[in-house]
Amino acid sequence: MKRRDLLIKLKGKDETQSASLNERTSSLTYSEALHLLRRVSFHPTPEQVLQIVGKTPVEAYELIVGTGSEQMPAPTQSMNSWLNVLEENPLENLPQDIKSEIEGRHRTHYFELINWWLDNMRSETFPSMEKFTLFLHSIWSIEFTYDTLALLPPPLLYRNNDTLRKNRLSDYNKIAEAVSQDGAMIMYQSLFYSGKSAPNENYMRELMELFTMGIGDLETGSTNYTEGDIREGARGLTGWRTVAYLGQNGAPANRPFETFFVKAQHDTGGKKIMQFGQIAPITDDENTEDLVRTKEVNGLIDILFSEKGLTISRFICEKILRFFVYSDPGADNMPIINELAQFMQSNNYNLKKVYKKLFTSEYFFSDEVRGCQIKTPPEFIIGLERMFGVDFDSGQQGKTLTSVSELEQILYDPPNVGSWKAYRTWLSTTTYPIRIKYSKEMLTRLSDTQLINLVKKFPDYNSNFTNLLSNLTLYFLPVSLSQPRLDTLKQLLQNGMQESEWLSGISSNNASVAQGIRQYLERIIVSPDFQLC
Secondary structure, eight states: OOHHHHHHHHHTSOOOOOOOSSBOOSOOOHHHHHHHHHHHSSOOOHHHHHHHTTSOHHHHHHHHHOOSOOOOOOOOHHHHTTTTOOBOOTTSSOOHHHHHHHHHHHHHHHHHHHHHHHHHHHHOOSSOOHHHHHHHHHHSOOOSEETTTEEOOHHHHHHHHHHHHHTTTSBHHHHHHHHHTOHHHHHHTTGGGOBTTBOOOHHHHHIIIIIISOSEETTTTEESSOHHHHHHHHHHTTTEEEOOBTTOTTOOTTOTTOEEEOGGGSOOSOEEETTTEEEOOOOTTTOSHHHHIIIIIHHHHHHHHHHHHHHHHHHHHHHHHHHHTOSOOOGGGHHHHHHHHHHHHHTTTBHHHHHHHHHTBTTTTSGGGSSOOBOOHHHHHHHHHHHHTOOTTTTSTTHHHHHHHHTTOOTTOOSSTTOOOOGGGGOOTTHHHHHHHHHHHHHHHOOHHHHHHHHTTSTTTTTOHHHHHHHHHHHHOSSOOOHHHHHHHHHHHHTTOOHHHHHHHHHTTOHHHHHHHHHHHHHHHTSGGGGBO
16 A cells, blocks of 8 residues: 555544543453553553553553652663753854854753653653653653754753653643743743843743644634733743853852742733733732742743633643544544543643543544554654564664654654644655665564564464464554455465464474564565554
8 A cells, every 4th residue: 555545544534433431441452452552652562462451441541651650760871971061052152163062062962862762762661651741742842953043951851851751640730830930941932031121922922822722713713812911921921041051140059950030030010811810010029939930920820721721621632632542633523522621621630630531431442543543753663663672772872763853753853833743744755665664674683583582472372373363463553454464464474384383383483483474574564554553
């Protein structure tokens, strides 16, 4: 099937939804366990699938997602050597050689950070943190190469990544509060330069347009906020800075990469936001870091969620559906989005509860939303590595990062503040052949012994050929296959052997069995269905 045929097939998928958000109570089958794990991780290992088969969706969810308070992954020893080290600002009047050295270190540290994140994706077991972290990064986007000339110091990007991971299951309004005080976001959105005489409106605009509620209905002309809301909110966000550079004017000592407050740059006047939102004027004594954070920054977030709570919930729930379920949900899925949004608002915007409602529902396990997502670049590359148990970085540090970037998703460097458009843009005449190339490269790296050991991770590998073929095919392809395709795959896997001979041969690492597995996988990885999850 050609790329165009694949996209036509996807476009023609039946989007009529009959299932509801009612809880699915039956035990998970092998296929259902795979579906759940594909959507909340970067493809499961065979062992992880077996861990949740037979559990109810609720039991599986609690195991997979965790509590949200788990210990965070530790940075590497090399990262620890620069995470608290300030550099001079390369955009100031520095000699060209010094400027180039600083920027070179920034790029090296950026690549090290992204390699570390990709390694977390590749190596994580339960709980699954990284897919939920990437989801928040896809909303609260930040570019390493921002503002055409500048590079965000990688220690700030690490702290942003840590904030998103720690808050991946939090109340969404608390996430908004945390990111509004995040040093990388303060720099990226130019709050770094926002003062009472010239409030910068960038962040306030994006906070409403991209991060919480959206513009509104452009067809009817109704909007969720006004230019006045942007101006008033921007006044409330003045005076915040982050310690980003060595020798930075006004930066407090011994607080590298922390957010701080410059009271002389804060607008202390009253602000009116939306219909009923009021932030009262503050006195000079109240114009302190802690009080302004509480009364104005968090107070501003409170106003947005008080006035536009359901609108925000609907906006975020649609993003959740697009990211985790179906990237092009259409009007038929709006009842699901609306119901989930009402649930989100009534549960204090708590993402863990929203995810649980979705990932344990009849809707989530319905046929209509299985095998309908095109794998994102991390899902594809990390998925290859997790499926085959071999990583691209072996012998070539950074190959995983290069592979993901070649497929046009550069983590912490999206095309703009609006993030990645996703869905069918992940497959193009450029990226589709690259995906095939990487799949073949990965398979070539597997020895016969590795191929046999991979298959030995599946149930019935040496006792029931029909069950093994079914489980293998379910593991690698998320859609049901026609009988002729299954017959072809069976023929390739058997490699001319009788079933009994094959089952006996795998226990003794028979070379013909290994060749059959390789033939089978060679056909699987070039199948258009292999691009789906």
